[in-house]
Amino acid sequence: MTxxxxxxxxxxxxxxxxxxFQWYGRGAIFASLAFLVVMVGSILYxxxxxxxxxxxxxxxxLGPEAVDPANPQDARFEKIVKDALKARFPDANKRAERRxxxxxxxxxxxxxxxxxxxxxxxxxxxxxxVWFRASDDLDILLKGTxxxxxxxxxxxxxxxxxxxxxxxVADGDVKRGFNWSFFTNGDSREPELAGILSALTGxxxxxxxxxxxxxxxxxxxxxxxxxxxxxNRFSDIIEVNINNLAAVPSIVFGLLGLSMLLNxxxxxxxxxLVGGLVLSLMTxxxxxxxxxxxxxxxxxxxxxxxLGMGASPVQATFHHVxxxxxxxIMTGTIVGxxxxxxxxxxxxxxxxxxxxxxxPQSILEPATAxxxxxxxxxxxxxxxxxxxxxAAIIVLLLFLITMNLLAIVLRRRFEKRF
Amino acid sequence: xxxxxLCVSAIALAxxxxxxxxxxDQIKIVGSSTVFPFSTxxxxxxxxxxxxxxxxxxxxxxxxGLKLFCAGVGEDTPDITNASRRIKASEVQMCxxxxxxxxxxxxxxxxxxVLANSKESGQLSISLGDLFMALAKDVPGExxxxxxxxYTMWNEINPDLPAVxxxxxxxxxxxxxxxxFVELAMEGGCKAVDWVKDLKKTDxxxxxxxxxxxxxDGAYVEAGENDNLIVQKLQANPAAFGIFGYSFLEQxxxxxxxxxxxxxxxxxxxxxxxxYPVSRSLYFYVKKAHVGEVAGIEQxxxxxxSEDAWGEEGYLADKGLIxxxxxxxxxxxxxxxxxxxxxx
Numbered sequence: 001m002t003x004x005x006x007x008x009x010x011x012x013x014x015x016x017x018x019x020x021f022q023w024y025g026r027g028a029i030f031a032s033l034a035f036l037v038v039m040v041g042s043i044l045y046x047x048x049x050x051x052x053x054x055x056x057x058x059x060x061x062l063g064p065e066a067v068d069p070a071n072p073q074d075a076r077f078e079k080i081v082k083d084a085l086k087a088r089f090p091d092a093n094k095r096a097e098r099r100x101x102x103x104x105x106x107x108x109x110x111x112x113x114x115x116x117x118x119x120x121x122x123x124x125x126x127x128x129x130v131w132f133r134a135s136d137d138l139d140i141l142l143k144g145t146x147x148x149x150x151x152x153x154x155x156x157x158x159x160x161x162x163x164x165x166x167x168x169v170a171d172g173d174v175k176r177g178f179n180w181s182f183f184t185n186g187d188s189r190e191p192e193l194a195g196i197l198s199a200l201t202g203x204x205x206x207x208x209x210x211x212x213x214x215x216x217x218x219x220x221x222x223x224x225x226x227x228x229x230x231x232n233r234f235s236d237i238i239e240v241n242i243n244n245l246a247a248v249p250s251i252v253f254g255l256l257g258l259s260m261l262l263n264x265x266x267x268x269x270x271x272x273l274v275g276g277l278v279l280s281l282m283t284x285x286x287x288x289x290x291x292x293x294x295x296x297x298x299x300x301x302x303x304x305x306x307l308g309m310g311a312s313p314v315q316a317t318f319h320h321v322x323x324x325x326x327x328x329i330m331t332g333t334i335v336g337x338x339x340x341x342x343x344x345x346x347x348x349x350x351x352x353x354x355x356x357x358x359x360p361q362s363i364l365e366p367a368t369a370x371x372x373x374x375x376x377x378x379x380x381x382x383x384x385x386x387x388x389x390x391a392a393i394i395v396l397l398l399f400l401i402t403m404n405l406l407a408i409v410l411r412r413r414f415e416k417r418f
Numbered sequence: 419x420x421x422x423x424l425c426v427s428a429i430a431l432a433x434x435x436x437x438x439x440x441x442x443d444q445i446k447i448v449g450s451s452t453v454f455p456f457s458t459x460x461x462x463x464x465x466x467x468x469x470x471x472x473x474x475x476x477x478x479x480x481x482x483g484l485k486l487f488c489a490g491v492g493e494d495t496p497d498i499t500n501a502s503r504r505i506k507a508s509e510v511q512m513c514x515x516x517x518x519x520x521x522x523x524x525x526x527x528x529x530x531x532v533l534a535n536s537k538e539s540g541q542l543s544i545s546l547g548d549l550f551m552a553l554a555k556d557v558p559g560e561x562x563x564x565x566x567x568x569y570t571m572w573n574e575i576n577p578d579l580p581a582v583x584x585x586x587x588x589x590x591x592x593x594x595x596x597x598x599f600v601e602l603a604m605e606g607g608c609k610a611v612d613w614v615k616d617l618k619k620t621d622x623x624x625x626x627x628x629x630x631x632x633x634x635d636g637a638y639v640e641a642g643e644n645d646n647l648i649v650q651k652l653q654a655n656p657a658a659f660g661i662f663g664y665s666f667l668e669q670x671x672x673x674x675x676x677x678x679x680x681x682x683x684x685x686x687x688x689x690x691x692x693x694y695p696v697s698r699s700l701y702f703y704v705k706k707a708h709v710g711e712v713a714g715i716e717q718x719x720x721x722x723x724s725e726d727a728w729g730e731e732g733y734l735a736d737k738g739l740i741x742x743x744x745x746x747x748x749x750x751x752x753x754x755x756x757x758x759x760x761x762x
Binding site: 150356 | 444448451454455457458459461465466467471472474475476477494643644645663665666668669670671731733736737738
């Protein structure tokens with residue numbers, strides 16, 4: 001006889017199994033969250049240094065011998081900076097020592113002084129205290145990335161250099177500040193000058209082209225296939241092909257872009273136009289599949305009601321079905337665009353893996369993209385590029401989050417419940 | 419398929435609309451990832467100090483760069499290609515077939531390839547012959563036979579070497595550094611065996627197969643093209659050795675040390691003087707037909723060959739390029755700025 005009050009052994013084990021399953025689920029969520037936290041945490045930790053810079057103040061002699069008031073642009077600014085450094089630390093006598101001394105400031109210092117003088121003509125003829133961007137070696141020493149306790153032979157900076165730096169710090173001639181130039185400069189071979197703007201602009205232009213091309217084409221293809229195309233063997237073949245296309249490795253699209261867009265049509269190499277078109281070939285199937293799925297999810301009653309009220313099939317589709325499917329279509333589009341944002345392989349084939357200093361002004365100018373910039377910096381020998389790499393990843397993630405937020409906002413706006 | 423045709427027609431439309439605006443006023447450079455840091459440094463300085471636009475430098479690898487370079491003359495092809503080895507006769511032929519007949523060769527300096535390990539372990543001193551024995555797939559015996567590489571510990575090859583498992587992290591076959599390492603270090607060590615040296619004359623293919631093949635049993639680990647990654651792995655594993663370019667050793671001198679090869683340490687002066695056995699020349703090639711067509715090429719060459727750039731105390735030396743001797747530089751600068759044709 002079974003007892004209804006005290007649970008049987010079988011029921012107990014079933015309940016236990018259910019509990020266990022829930023714990024597995026929680027464990028899985030915890031594990032993936034932990035990975036995410038570790039990954040984002042380590043990137044933030046490594047990249048945080050890139051958002052501050054170090055500047056060094058040096059008194060430069062802009063007297064009439066150094067700068068001609070009539071033609072200030074002809075002065076030898078690099079020499080003025082070097083003379084100023086020599087005057088600051090006269091103990092650098094040997095050639096090698098002097099080279100190290102000049103290395104305290106970024107090798108951009110001559111150009112920086114030129115910009116300063118041209119912007120402040122009043123300073124000509126005086127002894128001016130000018131702030132220069134410090135070199136990457138000095139910067140990472142102060143950030144503590146380099147261990148200064150190890151033997152002199154094992155460091156990049158000699159005891160003498162560290163002595164100079166400590167003197168500068170003690171005299172208050174070193175300041176740390178937010179690295180605005182990281183957001184306003186293009187790429188550079190000097191870590192202290194390198195910025196993300198050219199890559200960010202390149203990514204934005206590429207995605208714009210990708211969106212403008214793939215969104216309308218994909219929507220039209222999806223609506224036609226879902227609402228109008230006759231269901232026969234031919235449309236089945238198209239469907240299978242679209243699904244297959246979504247699984248093609250992206251490098252293949254890069255090769256297609258190389259042979260067709262560049263070689264056959266002669267479009268400009270390294271340009272966001274070509275990059276965007278290649279990426280849109282990659283995102284098209286993703287968007288088509290998502291759009292078709294969300295069109296299919298619109299209840300048939302909507303369609304039937306519209307047709308019943310005398311709407312033509314085109315009116316029923318565009319006035320009633322498509323607006324309801326729009327949130328789903330947009331989610332699919334954003335997923336596709338996010339994929340495109342992170343892609344480097346196809347860009348390699350069409351020349352976007354390149355050193356680009358100038359910020360691209362149009363979709364025809366050479367450009368690079370954020371993931372490519374990360375790849376290039378990760379490969380650079382200078383130690384200070386390590387933090388730049390992580391900082392670029394942070395920017396890429398922020399870009400992605402912004403895109404996703406936009407998608408959510410748009411979806412909220414257009415979502416209709418019924 | 420329908421979408422594909424749609425794409426094609428849409429692309430054709432887009433091109434038709436965009437085609438006329440491609441007059442180029444910016445130098446285009448492609449080529450070796452080893453020369454990339456130097457080429458980009460010069461490009462950046464050039465862009466800042468002149469009225470010209472900063473050249474675009476692509477990292478495509480030496481072979482890939484020459485392929486693009488030799489594709490023809492015209493706006494769509496690069497003006498300059500970097501190479502971490504000399505152009506091959508077959509590539510000169512390929513260029514000529516596509517109408518690229520006049521090429522200026524510029525040798526810019528040297529790059530050392532180092533075998534390095536973590537500073538936590540002792541410095542290794544090894545001969546090229548022993549290094550070959552440690553990394554070859556098949557090792558030559560005394561009497562002219564070959565056996566699959568039996569060595570698992572360094573001291574099995576030579577009792578003077580440490581009693582540590584052979585574990586070397588290096589670049590994959592696609593890398594120019596690997597090509598140079600195989601040619602200079604492996605072949606250099608391989609030739610030290612007398613009968614192998616004779617084999618070169620009788621059976622060149624067998625010689626190459628023996629000397630150029632790196633073992634695949636796990637002692638040599640292909641660690642990818644990223645040299646920073648190898649440096650990081652060496653820090654984590656003090657028993658392992660890594661193969662990478664000199665500039666990475668210089669930048670990470672607090673963490674890793676270069677091994678002495680044939681008794682010579684990989685130091686700046688020793689590589690520059692040619693004492694260090696594993697060093698190679700770096701080049702770039704200029705398409706003469708583009709000089710004058712694309713603004714700034716001559717000025718770019720002048721900047722690259724100035725003492726400020728490639729000299730002993732130039733800014734390229736700061737980036738890890740090992741300069742040529744003064745005489746070589748003087749002669750080179752003349753030949754390059756004078757646009758002398760390449761002679762093989």
